[in-house]
Amino acid sequence: xxxxxxxxxxxxxxxxxxxxxxxxxxxxxxxxxxxxxxxxxxxxxxxxxxxxxxxxxxxxxxxxxxxxxxxxxxxxxxxxxxxxxxxxxxxxxxxxxxxxxxxxxxxxxxxxxxxxxxxxxxxxxxxxxxxxxxxxxxxxxxxxxxxxxxxxxxxxxxxxxxxxxxxxxxxxxxxxxxxxxxxxxxxxxxxxxxxxxxxxxxxxxxxxxxxxxxxxxxxxxxxxxxxxxxxxxxxxxxxxxxxxxxxxxxxxxxxxxxxxxxxxxxxxxxxxx
Amino acid sequence: xxxxxxxxxxxxxxxxxxxxxxxxxxxxxxxxxxxxxxxxxxxxxxxxxxxxxxxxxxxxxxxxxxxxxxxxxxxxxxxxxxxxxxxxxxxxxxxxxxxxxxxxxxxxxxxxxxxxxxxxxxxxxxxxxxxxxxxxxxxxxxxxxxxxxxxxxxxxxxxxxxxxxxxxxxxxxxxxxxxxxxxxxxxxxxxxxxxxxxxxxxxxxxxxxxxxxxxxxxxxxxxxxxxxxxxxxxxxxxxxxxxxxxxxxxxxxxxxxxxxxxxxxxxxxxxxxxxxxxxxxxxxxxxxxxxxxxxxxxxxxxxxxxxxxxxxxxxxxxxxxxxxxxxxxxxxxxxxxxxxxxxxxxxxxxxxxxxxxxxxxxxxxxxxxxxxxxxxxxxxxxx
Amino acid sequence: xxxxxxxxxxxxxxxxxxxxxxxxxxxxxxxxxxxxxxxxxxxxxxxxxxxxxxxxxxxxxxxxxxxxxxxxxxxxxxxxxxxxxxxxxxxxxxxxxxxxxxxxxxxxxxxxxxxxxxxxxxxxxxxxxxxxxxxxxxxxxxxxxxxxxxxxxxxxxxxxxxxxxxxxxxxxxxxxxx
Numbered sequence: 001x002x003x004x005x006x007x008x009x010x011x012x013x014x015x016x017x018x019x020x021x022x023x024x025x026x027x028x029x030x031x032x033x034x035x036x037x038x039x040x041x042x043x044x045x046x047x048x049x050x051x052x053x054x055x056x057x058x059x060x061x062x063x064x065x066x067x068x069x070x071x072x073x074x075x076x077x078x079x080x081x082x083x084x085x086x087x088x089x090x091x092x093x094x095x096x097x098x099x100x101x102x103x104x105x106x107x108x109x110x111x112x113x114x115x116x117x118x119x120x121x122x123x124x125x126x127x128x129x130x131x132x133x134x135x136x137x138x139x140x141x142x143x144x145x146x147x148x149x150x151x152x153x154x155x156x157x158x159x160x161x162x163x164x165x166x167x168x169x170x171x172x173x174x175x176x177x178x179x180x181x182x183x184x185x186x187x188x189x190x191x192x193x194x195x196x197x198x199x200x201x202x203x204x205x206x207x208x209x210x211x212x213x214x215x216x217x218x219x220x221x222x223x224x225x226x227x228x229x230x231x232x233x234x235x236x237x238x239x240x241x242x243x244x245x246x247x248x249x250x251x252x253x254x255x256x257x258x259x260x261x262x263x264x265x266x267x268x269x270x271x272x273x
Numbered sequence: 274x275x276x277x278x279x280x281x282x283x284x285x286x287x288x289x290x291x292x293x294x295x296x297x298x299x300x301x302x303x304x305x306x307x308x309x310x311x312x313x314x315x316x317x318x319x320x321x322x323x324x325x326x327x328x329x330x331x332x333x334x335x336x337x338x339x340x341x342x343x344x345x346x347x348x349x350x351x352x353x354x355x356x357x358x359x360x361x362x363x364x365x366x367x368x369x370x371x372x373x374x375x376x377x378x379x380x381x382x383x384x385x386x387x388x389x390x391x392x393x394x395x396x397x398x399x400x401x402x403x404x405x406x407x408x409x410x411x412x413x414x415x416x417x418x419x420x421x422x423x424x425x426x427x428x429x430x431x432x433x434x435x436x437x438x439x440x441x442x443x444x445x446x447x448x449x450x451x452x453x454x455x456x457x458x459x460x461x462x463x464x465x466x467x468x469x470x471x472x473x474x475x476x477x478x479x480x481x482x483x484x485x486x487x488x489x490x491x492x493x494x495x496x497x498x499x500x501x502x503x504x505x506x507x508x509x510x511x512x513x514x515x516x517x518x519x520x521x522x523x524x525x526x527x528x529x530x531x532x533x534x535x536x537x538x539x540x541x542x543x544x545x546x547x548x549x550x551x552x553x554x555x556x557x558x559x560x561x562x563x564x565x566x567x568x569x570x571x572x573x574x575x576x577x578x579x580x581x582x583x584x585x586x587x588x589x590x591x592x593x594x595x596x597x598x599x600x601x602x603x604x605x606x607x608x609x610x611x612x613x614x615x616x617x618x619x620x621x622x623x624x625x626x627x628x629x630x631x632x633x634x635x636x637x638x639x640x641x642x643x644x645x646x647x648x649x650x651x652x653x654x655x656x
Numbered sequence: 657x658x659x660x661x662x663x664x665x666x667x668x669x670x671x672x673x674x675x676x677x678x679x680x681x682x683x684x685x686x687x688x689x690x691x692x693x694x695x696x697x698x699x700x701x702x703x704x705x706x707x708x709x710x711x712x713x714x715x716x717x718x719x720x721x722x723x724x725x726x727x728x729x730x731x732x733x734x735x736x737x738x739x740x741x742x743x744x745x746x747x748x749x750x751x752x753x754x755x756x757x758x759x760x761x762x763x764x765x766x767x768x769x770x771x772x773x774x775x776x777x778x779x780x781x782x783x784x785x786x787x788x789x790x791x792x793x794x795x796x797x798x799x800x801x802x803x804x805x806x807x808x809x810x811x812x813x814x815x816x817x818x819x820x821x822x823x824x825x826x827x828x829x830x831x832x833x834x
Binding site: 011013043044046048059060063064065066067068069070072073075076077078079080081082083084085087088105106109262265266268269270272 | 334336499
């Protein structure tokens, strides 16, 4: 294998992320995963993303085809692309607001349909691009610009939700766990069927400073100390898991994919007609 | 392989004619969400598209339906969705996206009585201004208006051809009566039907946006590294939001590529229009009352003529301005509370009186007798 | 002699197949080489609300597609009759399903009572075939479409499973009208 060079996969343009942002970590993990899987370029990939900082990971920085859609609609756009071009690898990047806020129903339905794509959700627990508003992933009681008295609501356990919806592969890691994250991405990309990665990530600009974790270092330390491996979490009482980040591989299985079923149907219908 | 219906005369429903026409036009992808009175299009394509190697999928809502259509179009397929007023509202954001990203696609709206759930099974023409101004920001849509089952067929094909020619979303704005009506229709042999496909880039092309009036469109997966975004973008399609000039040039070009070619797009059917004193401007199901009205008026000594709009936008301003010079009055019957009326009024700019004739509720059409009453009264008022 | 333009309204409850009957009638007229338009009106409920289907048959291209005054009114429920009778032309033809329409006011129009639902239930397994029987009677009484064209239209409009029974119902309707 050639030596990894991130530049090979990127357009020659400056990245838009704030200092200390987790997005470059996720980007680098992904491109390393692609490299380790033997792809010398991104020709076989199409990237779809919606609106938010994480949606900017591929668009337009990846030297590849990318569709930067309306807010929340990256997955249905990916559905159209995948069904028409089933041999391409479709990868969706999005933030928590994009994928489980405004776009949640598409995420669940894509898992239910077993659409053969990989979705990478960067969960920074906040709407970062708009300056730090409460997201469906924001921890209980956390202060944001729209929850000045602390968040009234409890966050989604997105990865468990997606397992229940029928995903073939689902894993959650944080930007502290770069090795595991990269390995999980490799598994997701080689999974036949719907694959989901939740990358819990730091936003020092819009999240950290409001919850008293001002620097990237403090946020990563918090991820490290609060992460509980899935196997351990299964043995732990629910109340003791409050505020913890359960990490690990939640599911890995094989099921017939939407793409296969649709194209088999077309084959049969064409013969019958 | 394209299997289409053999040349023949059929007694067919409007929605079915639309679906068959989509197949003939080369549609290979349909995504929709059930809604009365458009559902038969989805049902028919669910059965017929797979037989022709195409894909039909039911999405979780109309937001997803149009998004999937846009994705499919970028993957190289001619693609369509069909809905009614409430679903059309949900699609508006993505109609703007398709316009901004120059994504050819066809959006069929079978109008029913609103607002809201209104009278879901009853006909209306209340989405005309939604079709014109429904999305946010500056844009110019192409909107077609069929008035028969034959035209559901012909204009669906035209909608695809215009979408592919101008690289833009095209709206087929039909109504419940035309969609559910069954009527005699003749399907011409396929070699007599003109089908237009989008201009593809040369292998060496690197710019797919903003370089010429209608740039070539690559497909994803074909090695062009195309980046598509609804944000203001440069000629490579890269997000470029800081520069006022880039935005101005981009949006002005998108609007102008339709406006400059308006003469090629605009289409209307004129009847007895030379030297008539009353002009009736109508479209869609309402126009079906007009010929009989003109005959009835003739018997009363009133010389009336008709302009029937087959394209609502671009609006045929020049034609109407020219013909209005000789007319004493223009009547605009619509199954809404005045929509195209305002467009006509704006166009003639006070040179001739414009009279609205409006009826809503229960899907009841404006009858030739009702139209005649209005014509007689307005003639008496002039004299 | 048949008039150049005939307007027919078929009315009843949702589920009685009045829309299908109109579709078959219109299709038959096209097979006879005429112009035809069929429109319909129904409630949001799938079953039980009032439903009507209108067919205009003409030698010339048809403009206004809705029936204002009908030459022929077919009703398969009492409510439908009460609702639509005023729209029947004075010298028109009224066909009622005798089992569903108990009271027919005195009218100048020619009235035909057809025991469609009873025959459908007793001789054809289900009342859903009452529409085919009414269509047979309509064809025989009015002659607005040819029997052959209606038969072909039935075959092209209904499912394979119900084709034979529908044709049988149509035949019974033809016989009843004699």
